[in-house]
Amino acid sequence: MAPVPSVNTPSPDTSASAGAATRGIPEADPRPPHVVVVGGGPGGYEAALVARRLGARVTVVERHGLGGAAVLTDVVPSKTLIATAEWFTTAEQGPELGVRGEAPAGERRDLVDLEAVNARVLALADAQSRDIHSRLEREGVEIVVGEGRLDGPSRVVVDTGTDTDPGTTTLHADTVLLAVGATPRTLPTAVPDGERILTWTQLYGLAELPEKLIVVGSGVTGAEFAGAYQALGSQVVLVSSRDRVLPGEDMDAAELLEGVFRARGMTVMSRSRAASAVRTEDGVAVTLTDGRVVEGSHVLIAVGGVPSTAGIGLEEAGVRLAASGHVEVDRVSRTSVPGVYAAGDCTGVLPLASVAAMQGRIAMSHALGDAVAPLKPGRVAANIFTAPEIATVGLSESTLRERGYRYVTTTLPLARNPRAKMLGMRDGFVKLFAHPDAGVVLGGVVVAPRASELIFPITLAVAHRLTVDDVADSFTVYPSLSGSVAEAARVLHGQSGEGAAV
Incomplete structure (x- = not known):
């Protein structure tokens, strides 16, 4: 029989707390747990709301604006632009339904005020960001503007300074949630300049509709923007390194969409890989690995994203990263370090705002002792906003x-x-x-x-x-x-x- 471990009993005390400790009852901590969320995108702000409902003190650190890239430069802006393009796609059915006035694709460019379209896109994104900011403030969430990095597993150092007024703030946390997102992947031989060679975050600075847009990359982002700009009236060339567009999607669906793209006048270059993109006198020239050169007015580089995990103290704190740079998490969003969780595109689970939000909610429920159901990727619904x-x-x-x-x-x-x-x-x-x-x-x-x-x-x-x-x-x-x-x-x-x- 195993020996019974000895128990050290405190000396008698007349105080209530000492009496509780004598009876084996842990003394209550009067302070609520402090949750620090690094990143204010869907994974971050949804986690913050759950943590507040569960009684935690919550601080969100965000450098650009609440809502993160999903609201400011990715999901909300792109889907707003696509909604504008849908007007033309719907109008294509006009003659069939007996309605006159449908503008041929070649004449649409004259009908589109891209500067006004982009102004609306950015205004809606900003309004959504401000709504999220107001919601978090109403719920009692502290918001710190700056760039956060881990300084060990329970400290977050925030660079809150500016070029003229440098400064830092140190936050001590019981639980940390990393929701730092991802940035567009670029090619060293096709460096974006924000004018002719573009990432998807830079499209909204264009004052005029591209006359001929070359889209490098036929995944979800490339297909969505290629379809939208073609509908708005741009000539579009879609450069796909695979046999078909959307290589990771249902084959029947991808083949149908590619057929629709081609029928609408888009040029789809299958099994073609871009080697470089450079500015020309009045546009861009994209050189393919087989030596062919495709010329256009603008080029969009849509070749995936890179997790924003470098240089923020993760490895030094013991947070395990995959070879791709993504934070490794389990199905309740735990990292390799106790008390540190992660959610969203920085985890590489599924690059969807809905998944980021669910990961954040699950993380806080698990960290703060609420009932929790692990993430089940097989139940995730996804959508590609093409036409x-x-x-x-x-x-x-x-x-x-x-x-x-x-x-x-x-x-x-x-x-x-x-x-x-x-x-x-x-x-x-x-x-x-x-x-x-x-x-x-x-x-x-x-x-x-x-x-x-x-x-x-x-x-x-x-x-x-x-x-x-x-x-x-x-x-x-x-x-x-x-x-x-x-x-x-x-x-x-x-x-x-x-x-x-x-």
């Missing part, structure tokens, strides 16, 4: 095949939907994946205008393990685009596993 949009949730078809899962699938073209016919929509589809025996919905893809809204019923099905019969037996409005989701589920009713991946 048509591409929305996905759950397991993709490529993942199902790679893992050898059995599944059944069906694809319903959007053109068959009565509501789509009324609206002149032809390009798109609804695709579902389900288990052949249990009928549980495993995932889905929607390609359609406003696919970001249509994916929600499939997201509910995946999150709550609903069957195709559960979806099929639910009422939908007639006529509606969402009717295709229920119809796809009805097609899968009773299907066997024949022909499915095994």
Whole structure:
């Protein structure tokens, strides 16, 4: 039998606190825990709100503005620009619906006041940032303007100074959340100048619509901006290093979108890699690795992002980083250092504002002792804001095949939907994946205008393990685009596993 450990009992004391300690009751700490959030993007400000609700004292450190890159230079501005471009995309259906006045693509540039468009884009981003700032202040969150870095696992040093008034502030924290985001990746042979060679954060400084925009990179960012500027009236050349645009997305969806791009007059250069980009007398010249040269008025470098983790004391504090520079986290956002959490693009989990926000909320619930459910990436819905949009949730078809899962699938073209016919929509589809025996919905893809809204019923099905019969037996409005989701589920009713991946 193992020896019983001895217990050191304090000397008797008449005070209440000493009596509590004598009885083995830990003395209560009158101070609320201090949470310091480095970065005010979705992961940071959502974490701050949760931490305040759970009774913590919260300080948010942000150098540029509340909302971070997602609000100021990325998600909000880009989707606002895309919303403007959608006006022209929708107008393309005008003649088919009997409405005159649709402007041909070649004449649209004269209709677009890009300076006014960008002014609206930046004004909306600024308004959203100020709303977030006001919300945090109302909730009692302290906001420190400056650039934060770790000085050990429980201290954050903030550079609060300016060129003329240098200064620092040291914050002592019980819990630290890193939400430092990412910045656009650039090429050493294509250095952005903010005028002709651009990252996506610099597009909103343009006073005139590019006459010919070369987009280097055919991932989500490249595809979204290529589609938007083509709709606004620019000639667009999309340089893709892979066989098709959106190489990481559903193959049917990516092939459909590339076909739409080409039909609208976009030049898509597949299996072409940019080696360099330089200014010319009146534009830019992009040289490809095979020696070809593509000339245009502007070039957008959209080749991914780099986590903003360098030079802020992470490795010195013991925070483990991946080879890519991303902070390594588990499913409750813990880093390798106790008390230090991370959320958002700096973690490399999924580069989505919704995921950053969820990571931040989960981190604070875990740190402050609230009930917490670990992040489940398989339940994350994502959307690409092209025209048509591409929305996905759950397991993709490529993942199902790679893992050898059995599944059944069906694809319903959007053109068959009565509501789509009324609206002149032809390009798109609804695709579902389900288990052949249990009928549980495993995932889905929607390609359609406003696919970001249509994916929600499939997201509910995946999150709550609903069957195709559960979806099929639910009422939908007639006529509606969402009717295709229920119809796809009805097609899968009773299907066997024949022909499915095994």
